[in-house]
Amino acid sequence: MILLQNIWYWAGNIYVTMAIFCFMILDLLNGYVMLKYHAHLFDPINDMGFIKWALTFGKESPGRTAWLFILVVCLALLGVNTFVCTTDRVIKLWQNRHRFKRISRFILRFGPHVMHYSMLIMFLGYLVSYLFSGTYLGKVLLPGKTIQVSDVWITLENLTIDYYTGNRLVGMEKRAIDVKARLYLKSGNKLKTAILSFNKPVLFSGLSIHLKNFAPKTGSSGMNRRKYITLIIKQDPGVRFYFTGMIFFTLGLFMYSLEKTEEIR
Amino acid sequence: MKSFIEIWIQILVCLVISLVMAGFMGCSNDNQFTAKKTAKDTEDLSFMSIGSFAVNPLGDGYTEVRDGAGRTLILVPRGKDVPDGYEASQVVRIPVQRVVAYGSFDIAILKALGVVQEVLTGVVTKKEDWYVPEVIKGMEENRILFLGGYSAIDFEQMRKAEPELVLTWDMSILPMMDEMGVTTAITTTPVAMCLNARMKFVRFLAPFFQKEKQAKQYFEKVSKSLDTIREVTRDAKQQPKVMWGDIYEKRVLVEPGNAWVGELVELALSDYQFKDVFGKSCIEISLERFLYSGQDADIFFTYRSPDSGATSKAALARANPLLARVKPLKDGRVYSPLPHYSQSGDKLDEILTDIAAILHPECYPGHKLKYFRQLPDTDPKG
Amino acid sequence: MTIQLSIHYSFLAAAIFYMVSLVGAAGKKKTWAWYLFFAGLLCNAISLGLRYWITFPLLPLYQGAFFLPFVVGVIGIRFGIFHSNALVGILPGFFIVTVLAWSAYLFPNDFYLPFLQFKTLFAHGFFLLGVVGKSMFLLAGVKAVQVLFVQDREAGQAKSMGQIVSWGFVFWTLSVFAGAAWSWLGWGSPVIWDDPLMATTMATWFVYSLLLHLHLTLFAGQRPRAWCILAGAVWVFCFNCLTELGPFRLPGWLS
Numbered sequence: 001m002i003l004l005q006n007i008w009y010w011a012g013n014i015y016v017t018m019a020i021f022c023f024m025i026l027d028l029l030n031g032y033v034m035l036k037y038h039a040h041l042f043d044p045i046n047d048m049g050f051i052k053w054a055l056t057f058g059k060e061s062p063g064r065t066a067w068l069f070i071l072v073v074c075l076a077l078l079g080v081n082t083f084v085c086t087t088d089r090v091i092k093l094w095q096n097r098h099r100f101k102r103i104s105r106f107i108l109r110f111g112p113h114v115m116h117y118s119m120l121i122m123f124l125g126y127l128v129s130y131l132f133s134g135t136y137l138g139k140v141l142l143p144g145k146t147i148q149v150s151d152v153w154i155t156l157e158n159l160t161i162d163y164y165t166g167n168r169l170v171g172m173e174k175r176a177i178d179v180k181a182r183l184y185l186k187s188g189n190k191l192k193t194a195i196l197s198f199n200k201p202v203l204f205s206g207l208s209i210h211l212k213n214f215a216p217k218t219g220s221s222g223m224n225r226r227k228y229i230t231l232i233i234k235q236d237p238g239v240r241f242y243f244t245g246m247i248f249f250t251l252g253l254f255m256y257s258l259e260k261t262e263e264i265r
Numbered sequence: 266m267k268s269f270i271e272i273w274i275q276i277l278v279c280l281v282i283s284l285v286m287a288g289f290m291g292c293s294n295d296n297q298f299t300a301k302k303t304a305k306d307t308e309d310l311s312f313m314s315i316g317s318f319a320v321n322p323l324g325d326g327y328t329e330v331r332d333g334a335g336r337t338l339i340l341v342p343r344g345k346d347v348p349d350g351y352e353a354s355q356v357v358r359i360p361v362q363r364v365v366a367y368g369s370f371d372i373a374i375l376k377a378l379g380v381v382q383e384v385l386t387g388v389v390t391k392k393e394d395w396y397v398p399e400v401i402k403g404m405e406e407n408r409i410l411f412l413g414g415y416s417a418i419d420f421e422q423m424r425k426a427e428p429e430l431v432l433t434w435d436m437s438i439l440p441m442m443d444e445m446g447v448t449t450a451i452t453t454t455p456v457a458m459c460l461n462a463r464m465k466f467v468r469f470l471a472p473f474f475q476k477e478k479q480a481k482q483y484f485e486k487v488s489k490s491l492d493t494i495r496e497v498t499r500d501a502k503q504q505p506k507v508m509w510g511d512i513y514e515k516r517v518l519v520e521p522g523n524a525w526v527g528e529l530v531e532l533a534l535s536d537y538q539f540k541d542v543f544g545k546s547c548i549e550i551s552l553e554r555f556l557y558s559g560q561d562a563d564i565f566f567t568y569r570s571p572d573s574g575a576t577s578k579a580a581l582a583r584a585n586p587l588l589a590r591v592k593p594l595k596d597g598r599v600y601s602p603l604p605h606y607s608q609s610g611d612k613l614d615e616i617l618t619d620i621a622a623i624l625h626p627e628c629y630p631g632h633k634l635k636y637f638r639q640l641p642d643t644d645p646k647g
Numbered sequence: 648m649t650i651q652l653s654i655h656y657s658f659l660a661a662a663i664f665y666m667v668s669l670v671g672a673a674g675k676k677k678t679w680a681w682y683l684f685f686a687g688l689l690c691n692a693i694s695l696g697l698r699y700w701i702t703f704p705l706l707p708l709y710q711g712a713f714f715l716p717f718v719v720g721v722i723g724i725r726f727g728i729f730h731s732n733a734l735v736g737i738l739p740g741f742f743i744v745t746v747l748a749w750s751a752y753l754f755p756n757d758f759y760l761p762f763l764q765f766k767t768l769f770a771h772g773f774f775l776l777g778v779v780g781k782s783m784f785l786l787a788g789v790k791a792v793q794v795l796f797v798q799d800r801e802a803g804q805a806k807s808m809g810q811i812v813s814w815g816f817v818f819w820t821l822s823v824f825a826g827a828a829w830s831w832l833g834w835g836s837p838v839i840w841d842d843p844l845m846a847t848t849m850a851t852w853f854v855y856s857l858l859l860h861l862h863l864t865l866f867a868g869q870r871p872r873a874w875c876i877l878a879g880a881v882w883v884f885c886f887n888c889l890t891e892l893g894p895f896r897l898p899g900w901l902s
Contacts, residue, residue, distance in 0.1 A: 014863045021857040028850035029886070035843035040316050040456065042840040047335055056312045056321055126838075135835070138336035138451070140439040147440070170651065170701045171551070171760045173515065179763070199767035199832040210835045215437060225416050228437040234835040242837055246824045253817050260813065456841075541894045542758070553651065554758030557896060 012084030020081060024074045030067040038064050047135035079123050086116040108262070111255030118248035125241025133236035141181070142228045149233050152205050155184040157193070159227050163219035174219040179211065181229050196229075208234050316462025317454035318469040323348075328359075328472045334436060334451040340472050357430055357448045360475045365428040367415055367435060371452050372400065373610030374467050377483045378476040387426035389415045396605035420445075430473065457524035457546040460532070464488065464613065483611070490614035491532070494621040498533045501625045505563040508538040508593070510547075510555065512585045517555045518547045518568065526566070529617060535624045538562050552587065559591025564623065565599045566637075575601035577644045598623070599640040606636040654697045658713060659898070661690035662748040665716065669741040677737065684720065684741060691717040691748070705761035706771065709891050711778050712751035716744045718782040728786050728811070739789045747785075747888065756893030769829035776822035777848075781887055783815030784855065788880020791873040808876055809862075816855045823852060847886045854879055 010016060035042055041061055045053045050072075058065045090113050093106075100106035136149050141156035148154075162178040169177075181196040187205040194202040202209040213230040312321045319331035326342040339351045340359045347356050365387035366372045372388065375381040382399045389412050392404040403409035410426045413419040420441055431442055434453035442449045450473075458466065464487045471480035507530045510519030520526045522540035530537040538558035542550060547568070559565070569575035574584045578599050582589035593599050600623055609616060612635075619636045622629035664687030671680035695714055699706070719740075723729040729740035764770070790808040826848075827837035838845065858879055861872050 014860065017860060018857060018864060021853050021860075025850045025853050025857075028846045028853070032843045032846040032850070032886070032890075035841070035846055039841045039843070040459075040462075041314060043317065044319070044331070044335065045840045046834070046836055056319065057314055060312050060314055129836070138332075138334045138436070138439065140436050142437065142440050145440045168701060169705070169761075171515075171549075172705075176763065178766075198763050199769070199829070201832060201835070208835060210833065212834075213436075226437040228440075230436055232835045236835070239831065239837075242827070243831075246827065250821070250824065253820060257813070257817060260810070541756075544759075549760050551758040551760065 008084060011080055012088050013081075014085065017078070017081050017085065020074055020078050024071065024078070027067050027070050027074065031071065034064050034067055041065060042068070045130070047137050049133065049135075050130035075123060079120055082116050083120060086113050089113060105259070105262070108255050108259035111252050111257075111259055114252030114255060115249050116252075118245045118252055120245075121248065122242045122245030125238040125243075125245055127238070128241060129236050129238030133234060133238060135235075136231075136233040139231040139233055140228055141183075141231065142226065149207065150205075150235065151187050152207055153186045154209065154231075155186075156181055156229065157184050158182040159214070159229060161214065161216070161227070176214070176217050176219075179214050179229070181211065181214075183209070196231075206235055208236065208239070210234070313465075313468065315465040315469050316458050317456060318462070318466070320469060320472055322472075326359075330450075330469065330472065332450045332452065333434075333454040336451065338448060338450060353446065354443050354448060357450075357473060359473055361430045361473045363427055363429045365412065365423065365426055365431045365433075367431075367433040368452055369608040370466075370610040371432045371470070372397065373608055373612075374470050375474075377467055377611035378471060378474055378479045380474045380476060384474065385409050386428055387412045387423060389413065389418065394604075396608050432470075453546075455545055457521050457544065457548070459523055460491075460525040460528040463525040464491075487614045487617070490617055494529075494533055494617060497628045498621060498625050501534050501628055503625070503627075504534055504536050505624055506536045506538055506561055507564045507566070507624065508555075508558055508562045508591070509566040510539070511568045512552070512555065512588050514585075515552070517550055517552050519550055519555065520546060521548050526620070529620055530624065533621045533624050535564075556587070556590055559593070562592050563597045565591060565593035565597065567599065567601050567640075570602055570604050570606070571638065572604060575640060577641050579643045581640070600637045601640055603636055603638055609636060612636075650697055650701055654694050654701075657690045657697070658694040658748075659752060661687045661694060661716070662745070662752045663687075664690060665720075665741065665745040665748045669738070669745045672737050672741050680737065680741065684744075687744075687748075688717060688720050691720070702761050704771075705763065705765045706774060707757060707761045707765075708759045709756040709893070711774065711781070712747070712754075712756070712888065712891055714775075714778045715781060715785075715888065716747040716751065718778050719747060719785055720744050722779070722782050723786055723789065726786075726811070728790055736793065739792045740786075743785055743789060750888070750892060752898070754892035754895055756891060758893070764833045767829055767832060769825045769832060772825035773822050773829055776818050776825055780815050780817075780819030780822050781883055783811050783818060784851075784883040785880050787811040787815060787876050788883075791877040791880065794869065794873040795877065808873065812855060812858055812876055812879070816852075816859060819852060819855065823848060844890060847890055851883060851887055854882055 038061070041057050041064055044057055048056070054069070058069070090110070093109060093113070097106055100109070139147055139149065139154075141147060141154065143156050143159050146153055146155040158181070160180045160182075161176050162180075164172040164175055164177040167173070179197055183194050183196050183202055185192045185194065185202070185204045190205060192202075192204050194204070196202045196209060196211050198211050201211075210232040211229060212232045215228055216225055313319065317331075317333055317335070321329040321331075323329055326345065327348065328340040330338050330340060332338060336355070337351075338355050338357055339348065340357050341347050343358050343360075362384055363386045364375065364384045366375065366385060367389050369390065372381060372385065375385060376397060376399060381397070382403065385400065385403060386408065387410045388395075388400065388404075391411055392401060395401050395404070400409060404411065410422050412422045412426065415435060418438065423441075424445065428447050431438070431447055431449045432452050433449060434451065436451060439449055452466075454462075464484055467480045467483045468477070471477045508519070509526050509530075510517065512518075519539050519542065521542040521544045522528075522531075522537060523543050524546055527537045527540055531540060539550075542548060567575050567581060569581070569584075574580055578594045581599065582594055588594060606616070616636050618629075618632075619634050622632040622634065623637060623639075626632070664683050668680045668683035668687060671677075671683055691713075695717060698710065698713065720729075723740045723744075730736040787808055790811055794808060830839050831837045858872075858875055861867060861875060866872060866875060
């Protein structure tokens with residue numbers, strides 16, 4: 001019992017937090033150098049998933065990729081440390097709730113703890129994403145053509161590319177300024193028509209479909225006149241977690257800021 | 266409490282030292298080539314990354330490769346079963362016996378592997394524009410078909426060529442190739458190929474044809490030429506400023522610093538004017554930056570060949586008056602690639618030597634350029 | 648081309664005004680220094696407005712260096728960090744703005760063309776919130792200098808230093824989240840592993856997370872925290888400002 005209490009104490013110790021932060025900061029600095037000069041080693045993580053990447057690119061150049069493994073370990077330690085420390089403080093806060101004259105002050109005092117727990121939800125999201133997500137690369141659609149991804153059939157019904165005809169935007173004369181691809185999606189009995197554009201993905205049947213590239217990019221005759229789009233298709237169970245975590249973290253930030261503002265008043 | 270903090274500081278210091286050491290270990294730039302064989306180069310069964318490409322031998326003759334678009338292909342020896350988890354469009358039966366190739370560099374690498382005559386069945390350049398004897402002969406004998414220009418492929422001709430594999434940069438043909446049941450490998454990358462990747466690209470194509478030995482010989486030949494360049498230029502007294510790109514109407518395209526040409530220039534003790542630019546080959550940058558870099562450059566490599574107007578400095582300046590403002594066109598040296606340059610990837614060692622000789626002519630007395638031509642000030646009369 | 652020249656020269660004018668205002672402040676001509684500083688802010692604003700005019704709704708990479716001196720100046724004045732009570736009230740602030748302006752001018756990195764994926768509010772949010780966050784971190788450093796070297800023992804100084812760091816953290820976090828949202832919308836993942844600046848952005852987030860927890864440790868005192876905040880500002884300058892700069896470019900009118 002005493003051993004467990006000691007482990008719990010050290011797991012949530014603020015100086016452990018400081019040490020982990022310092023280590024991560026230095027590790028990320030190392031990571032900056034590695035990403036700058038060896039970006040090709042890390043780009044495949046975007047579609048391969050962490051495990052497969054670790055067994056291939058990660059294993060091939062350990063000197064250049066070690067920082068990422070260290071970062072993962074540090075994030076895990078930080079997660080444990082944050083959970084223990086935050087839970088301790090939430091318990092104490094609850095036990096001392098009678099000291100607060102106003103319930104609003106009591107609720108706002110949870111702000112930092114909301115942030116801490118949200119961070120754990122975000123970490124969980126990233127973990128799930130890098131372990132379990134699937135990416136379908138190199139999916140190309142021509143107008144009228146259909147591809148199959150998992151059990152989803154995707155047809156490009158129409159591709160509209162708007163070319164810039166003004167003169168305000170520098171370097172954009174006769175260049176594509178907007179791309180709209182009308183997709184028809186089918187999975188079993190589920191049907192959907194949606195417009196895909198840059199930064200406007202289409203969500204359907206657990207897949208998120210993002211526009212990666214398109215052609216032709218210029219209104220005048222270019223190297224490739226055939227109209228097509230390239231897609232990034234992802235199946236990511238972690239996305240809900242990390243965006244939920246971000247929203248709650250923002251809520252916690254807001255609560256914390258409000259509490260500090262009230263204190264000043 | 267004080268000793269507790271001291272302990273933590275000691276632990277932190279140890280961790281910092283170990284991190285810094287790990288950092289220095291991994292800090293070596295891909296640019297530092299040596300002719301020494303590393304365990305990676307000689308070991309055939311280990312994963313190998315080649316820029317954005319990758320080769321992953323799975324054992325028992327199977328190989329998984331990653332092409333320039335990040336697509337995974339599985340190379341399956343003939344007669345063996347296809348492993349689970351791969352779509353039909355990902356499977357390539359090896360050794361490949363019939364190939365259509367878009368890129369002249371890809372075809373040159375096939376030549377380096379010694380398979381171009383046997384496997385090449387279709388190209389996208391007319392016979393008149395070829396300088397590779399094997400390709401010309403193949404087209405004359407109708408073994409190699411002209412499939413139309415790269416922007417207007419005749420898919421009926423493609424069917425006649427009966428390829429098992431298509432090597433291309435054009436992702437728009439993927440749906441058609443899927444319909445035809447032909448596997449496609451994208452051989453260009455979103456980021457420019459570094460020098461290491463350019464040299465090692467042969468080792469990406471080699472497993473398709475089971476020519477790993479020839480690939481190693483090619484790589485060693487190029488590696489050796491690089492060592493020679495480093496050796497010969499080590500004591501070069503001058504460090505010329507070099508730029509590589511061009512202006513087309515209002516578009517300015519250059520080779521970024523991470524491209525193989527940028528890395529070679531720096532390796533040969535010269536100053537590449539776009540070494541800080543990062544991105545794909547022929548990256549577009551602002552005109553202001555191009556002209557600024559050009560105002561004190563000594564050597565300018567243009568993309569244009571003589572066929573596309575690069576016959577003299579005056580001709581280049583006429584094609585685009587803005588170009589006339591860069592210093593090499595006023596009182597420096599301008600070089601244009603000869604028509605067979607892009608088709609000579611199998612002679613990459615000679616190309617690298619040519620470039621080094623251009624940068625440091627004093628280190629290569631009597632060297633005759635084979636792949637580049639120095640542009641005269643004006644076109645010859647008559 | 649005219650607009651691009653206007654952008655270039657208005658920013659140059661801003662940098663010159665900042666530098667002369669710094670010299671004026673050092674020469675104890677505080678009124679003139681303030682007039683020149685405001686003139687610099689005006690020229691900087693014109694330059695930024697024109698930059699956005701020729702690119703909006705897109706924005707090329709590495710524009711932050713040109714926005715930073717303006718945002719630092721405006722926030723510094725608005726929140727009383729640059730105050731006229733003593734020379735040390737304005738000198739550190741004018742100094743940091745001058746350094747930022749001249750480093751952006753002499754080490755520009757804005758030669759890339761805009762790309763279509765920037766066409767989303769999240770991208771602009773990521774960019775602008777990041778600039779504001781960086782500005783607050785640098786201004787917290789200015790405040791730390793005032794606390795450390797003015798020997799001002801007012802409790803309010805240290806508290807306002809902490810508040811600036813907190814607000815900087817808020818903006819920096821929102822910038823990171825906006826960037827994650829943009830990254831997911833555009834590329835399907837909240838983190839794209841080919842941008843080295845992603846590592847320094849996260850590192851800075853952890854630096855300031857660490858600073859915000861200092862009050863729970865032995866470093867809770869005013870002076871230790873001021874030193875840590877000053878170190879944080881130096882960190883931000885080295886790893887979030889300098890990393891966005893390009894190679895040295897001698898101005899055409901000097902060569």
